[in-house]
Amino acid sequence: MITAAVRPRGPYSLRDTTRAGSDATRAVVDGVLVAALASGGAGRAWQQADGTVQLRAPHEAGIDELRFVLALNDDHGEFLRRFSRDPLIGEATRRVRGLRPLRTPTVAQALLRAVCGQLIQARRARSIERTVVKALTPPLTGTRLHAPPDCAAFARLAPAELRRLGLGTRRGGALVRICRSLDLERLRSLPGDACADRLLRERGLGPWSVGVVFLEGLGRYDRGLVADLGLVKLLSALRGRWVEGWETAELLEPYGEWAGLASLYLLHAYKNGLVPVPKPRAA
DSSP states (O other): OOEEEOOSSOOOOOHTTTTOOBBTTTEEETEEEEEETTTTEEEEEETTTOOOOEEEEEEEHHHHHHHHHHTTTTHHEEEEEEEETTTHHHHHHHHTTTTTOOOSSSSHHHHHHHHTTSOOHHHHHHHHHHHHHHSSSSSSTTTOBBOOEEEHHTTSSSSHHHHTTTTTTHHHHHHHHHHEEEHHHGGSSHHHHHHHHHHTTTOOOHHHHHIIIIIIHHHHHOOTTOHHHHHHHHHHHTSSSSSOOGGGGHHHGGGGGHHHHHHHHHHHHHHHSSSSEEEEEEE
C-alpha cells in the first residue's frame, strides 16, 4: 500500500464533500471513505483534525485517482470570496466553505448517473444506478463494493439488458450508443464549450445531463445543473409560481464559470433553509 498526506488547496471538508457519497463503488464508514478504483483495487481517505487528508491506495495511480475524485487540488477560494455576499448562496459559502463535488472515477459512471437521473426522483435514480453497476462490474475481494464501470462495460450491452435492470429503453439506448461512438475519457482534454457541444449533439442528453457529466465526471465547474428539480423548486419559491426547467438557466447565469459549483451550493442552501424565500401566500 502507498500512503500520501495531502494538504487540500483552499478550504476543504471531507465530511461535507462525502456526506451523500455512498454508492455501488464507494462507502463512507466512520468518517473514512472506502472507494473502488478505476485503476484497480480499493483506496481509502480520511481527514485529520489539522485538515490534512490521508490517502491510501495500492499504487500511485490510485493516489492520483483519489485526489481527482475528492477534488483535493481544486482551490475554490475565488468562488467563496466572490459570492460571500450573494443573496442566495452567501450564507452557504460561510457555513460549508469546504464543500466540493464528489466525483466519479470514470466519465462513463457520471454519464450513467446522468441518464438514470432524468425525470425521476433522486432516490429511484440512485437505486437504478446501483443495480446497473452491480450487474456489470465485478465485486472487489473482501468488500461489498464494485469496480467503477467504463465505456467498454456499456458498449457491449444491448439496451434491452439495461431495461431489465430498470433503465428505460430510451435512456439505456442513449447510454449504449454514446459509449460505442465516443471515448468519454478523452473529453477531459477538450475545452468546456467544445465538450458541452459534443455531448449536446447526442440524442437523449440535455443541459442537466451535461451538467452532471461536467461536475462529477470531468471535474469542471463551468456548466450548471440546468433543470435540476431542486433548482426548479427553489426558483419557483422565489418567483411565486411553478417554473419550467429551462428557466433555471437564469438562476445560474450570474455565477458564470462557477455555475456547476454554484448549483451544488444552491441545492445545499435550499435544502437546509439558508435561502431567504418568500412565504407562500395564504389561500
